[in-house]
Every structure is written in structure tokens, then in C-alpha cells.
Amino acid sequence: VPASVAGLCLPEGAKLRQPYRTDPPPVPEYCIPVLSDASGGRFFLHTLIVWEELTEQQLADLDRTVFQLPGPPSAHGPILGPRAMVLVSPLMLPAARQALVQLYRLSFASSECPWERVVHALLGVPVPPLGGLSVRHTIGDEELAFWRPPANRRAAPDNLEIPLKLLLKALPRDQLLIAFRCMLAGRAVVLVCSSVLALTHAAEALVALQYPFDFPGVYAPVLPSPPSAGAL
Numbered sequence: 001v002p003a004s005v006a007g008l009c010l011p012e013g014a015k016l017r018q019p020y021r022t023d024p025p026p027v028p029e030y031c032i033p034v035l036s037d038a039s040g041g042r043f044f045l046h047t048l049i050v051w052e053e054l055t056e057q058q059l060a061d062l063d064r065t066v067f068q069l070p071g072p073p074s075a076h077g078p079i080l081g082p083r084a085m086v087l088v089s090p091l092m093l094p095a096a097r098q099a100l101v102q103l104y105r106l107s108f109a110s111s112e113c114p115w116e117r118v119v120h121a122l123l124g125v126p127v128p129p130l131g132g133l134s135v136r137h138t139i140g141d142e143e144l145a146f147w148r149p150p151a152n153r154r155a156a157p158d159n160l161e162i163p164l165k166l167l168l169k170a171l172p173r174d175q176l177l178i179a180f181r182c183m184l185a186g187r188a189v190v191l192v193c194s195s196v197l198a199l200t201h202a203a204e205a206l207v208a209l210q211y212p213f214d215f216p217g218v219y220a221p222v223l224p225s226p227p228s229a230g231a232l
Contacts, residue, residue, distance in 0.1 A: 008033035009047045009084040011196050017051060017080045026051040026080065028104075030097050031196040034203075036219040044200075046087040046096035050104060051080040091127070092204060095144040102139040109140075152211060166198060167205040179206060183215055 011031060019026065029049040036042045059079065085104060087096050099122060107115055118139060128135045131150035136143055170193070171179065179189050183206060193199050207215045 004035060005045060005086060005088065008035065009045055009086050010049065010082055014082060016054075018076045018078070019080070021077045023077075028101075029196075030100075032092065032096075032200040033196075034200060034219060042090065042219055044089050044092045046089065046093060046100065048085045048097070048100035048104060049082050050085070052083050053078040054081050087122075091148070092200075093146060095146055098142055099139055099144055102142050106140050163201050164205050164208075167202045170198070170202060180209060183207075183210060183217075184213065186217060188217075 011033060017026060028051075031047050031049070033045045033047065034042050035045065058081070085100050087093070087100060089096070093099075103115075103119065103122070106118055122137065122139065125137045125146060126135055128146050128148050130148050132148070134145045134147035136145050138144070167176070182189050189206070191199055191202055193202065203219070207219075
């Protein structure tokens with residue numbers, strides 16, 4: 001696994017949180033950064049980010065000159081840090097989100113089956129053929145379906161892998177045509193969005209619309225620094 005995975009799986013950085021005691025716990029976040037090389041190869045980093053309480057040792061090592069409390073200490077709860085669970089795949093997998101959620105739940109459950117064996121079984125799931133039958137795999141109490149559409153149907157409205165409607169709603173028709181022409185001409189396209197997950201979906205939709213042509217350029221829909229921006 002390339003070393004740059006660590007910098008991409010937390011797009012907003014390793015920030016700490018200390019919510020008020022009356023606040024609900026932070027909701028887990030999900031994003032799909034992408035690693036690419038000069039030859040056009042891609043690895044999708046399906047990432048589930050959860051917030052966990054720091055241990056006493058982690059608190060002792062914490063630089064207090066960097067982290068400042070936003071209010072009176074008595075009103076705040078424990079200090080939380082992000083933990084990222086990453087599933088690296090050369091394919092975008094819609095079922096990866098449910099798989100990571102189930103793996104995280106099983107890490108706290110008492111089971112006769114070791115957690116490592118569950119992970120190993122997931123990594124052994126065969127790649128479904130393009131346009132063929134789906135491959136089903138059970139993790140915990142949830143059955144996951146892995147399916148790949150035909151190559152000429154990746155940009156179809158019924159394809160769950162790429163929510164094309166998201167791109168059509170976000171970009172006006174004239175801007176979508178400009179981005180399409182720039183990609184055909186090999187020029188750079190930069191996307192800016194407040195949602196990290198939407199960036200990857202929008203970038204993948206633009207690439208899928210190029211069919212039967214391919215986009216051989218450098219592909220980085222999620223950059224590891226705010227504001228969330230992507231480049232094609």
C-alpha cells in the first residue's frame with residue numbers, strides 16, 4: 001500500500017474534537033479518495049472515519065499548545081480523535097460502505113470467529129464480471145452484493161456505482177459541456193465542493209461520460225487539504 005494513503009484517508013487532517021457533554025456523538029463520515037499514477041491506474045480508498053475517545057497515553061502525548069479548548073473545560077466531554085478504516089480497491093464498490101460499517105461493529109463484538117478472519121474472507125471475494133451476475137458476501141448480519149455494470153452503462157441513470165444525477169444537479173449544462181470538452185482535449189479540470197464524497201462521484205461520472213474514450217491523465221478527485229477540491 002503506498003505511503004500516501006495515510007495523507008488521503010483524512011482529507012481534512014487529523015483534527016481533534018471535544019464536543020459539549022450535551023452534544024450527540026459525532027456521526028461517522030465516509031469518503032472515497034483516489035490514488036492514481038501517470039499511467040492512469042487508480043486505487044479507490046473507501047474510507048470510514050469514526051471518532052474515538054483518546055486514551056490516557058495519547059492525551060499525555062498531546063501538544064496542548066496546539067489543541068485549545070473552545071470553552072470552559074467543565075462543559076466539555078472527552079477529547080475525540082479520528083480513526084480511519086480504509087478498503088483499497090482498483091474498483092469503486094458501492095457496497096464498501098456497508099462492509100466497513102459491519103467490520104467496525106464486529107471489532108467490538110464478542111464472536112467465535114476472529115476479526116482478522118472476517119477481513120481475510122472479505123479480501124477474498126472474487127471480482128464480479130462486467131455486466132454479469134452479482135457476487136454476494138455476508139459480513140455479520142448483513143448480506144452485501146458486489147456488481148459491475150457493462151462498460152457502456154457506467155453513466156446510465158440506474159447505475160448505483162456512479163450517481164449521475166448528482167453531477168447533473170451540481171453543474172449547469174454549459175459548464176458540464178465545458179468540462180467534457182476539456183477532458184477530451186486533455187486539459188485539467190478542477191472541481192470544488194463542500195462534500196468530499198460528492199467529489200469522487202462527480203469525477204467518476206465525468207470519466208464515465210467519456211465512453212468509449214478513456215481519461216489517461218492524472219486523477220485526484222480528493223486533495224488532502226481543505227477546502228475540498230478535486231482535479232482531473
